[in-house]
Amino acid sequence: MPESARVLENPVKFKIMKQTFLAAATLLFLCSCTAFKQIGSGSNKSAAQAQPNQSGELKFLNINVDVEKPVVKNTRQPAQAAQEGAAETSAAFKYTDNSADEAEGALMLQTKYAALLNTEVNEVRNLRIFEYIDEWYGTRYCMGGTTKSCIDCSAFVQLFFTAIYGATIPRTAREQYRASKKISRTEIKEGDLLFFNTRGGISHVGIYLQNNKFVHASTSGGVMISDMFEPYWIKRFIGVGRIDKEILAGTQ
Numbered sequence: 001m002p003e004s005a006r007v008l009e010n011p012v013k014f015k016i017m018k019q020t021f022l023a024a025a026t027l028l029f030l031c032s033c034t035a036f037k038q039i040g041s042g043s044n045k046s047a048a049q050a051q052p053n054q055s056g057e058l059k060f061l062n063i064n065v066d067v068e069k070p071v072v073k074n075t076r077q078p079a080q081a082a083q084e085g086a087a088e089t090s091a092a093f094k095y096t097d098n099s100a101d102e103a104e105g106a107l108m109l110q111t112k113y114a115a116l117l118n119t120e121v122n123e124v125r126n127l128r129i130f131e132y133i134d135e136w137y138g139t140r141y142c143m144g145g146t147t148k149s150c151i152d153c154s155a156f157v158q159l160f161f162t163a164i165y166g167a168t169i170p171r172t173a174r175e176q177y178r179a180s181k182k183i184s185r186t187e188i189k190e191g192d193l194l195f196f197n198t199r200g201g202i203s204h205v206g207i208y209l210q211n212n213k214f215v216h217a218s219t220s221g222g223v224m225i226s227d228m229f230e231p232y233w234i235k236r237f238i239g240v241g242r243i244d245k246e247i248l249a250g251t252q
Contacts, residue, residue: 110127110130117210119211132163153217154172154205157173174201177202177241181241
């Protein structure tokens, strides 16, 4: 007898099989409905997002992201901050002192006159003298002149002694020769006077510097530096005079 016929003859087994079959069919049906519902729902949602609205425009989701900006506290007023910033910028271009400028100027002066004196830069020591000479250097010569417009040799010597040594000496070359102490050429030093005969007698005077060089107001070149052993000057050389305190006191 077939197995199916045997089951039908047994009412208990048949009932159990029937209930099992119904339960399996019900479970399968429920699962199928849930899946189709999710698929349908997803399709409808996508279609709804893609459908245009009544005005014919597509609708998009607006996502707003707020980024919090950091707050910087400034206790200074705008005008105060601007002034302080300008002051800091200006201060960066200012010298705190003038020592660098002064040193550079002194070096330039020493270099210039070291070349004119044919000596080393470090031998140009009395900067006060060379600063004064530099103020007058190149001033043209004129007989009787006493200013930077024009000046003669003895006036230049007189003004030099007043400015550098605070001394008052006579006005003319002859008077300066008589007022000075005569010394040997081997004893000569800075500030001594050199006298020459250019027009008969004592007619020209200059101030000795160093290395056989002297400064004077020349008829040909104005205030300049020359060498006392140049042929023109050595032929006309008369002597060396020194202005000391005793002689200065006797001439005043």
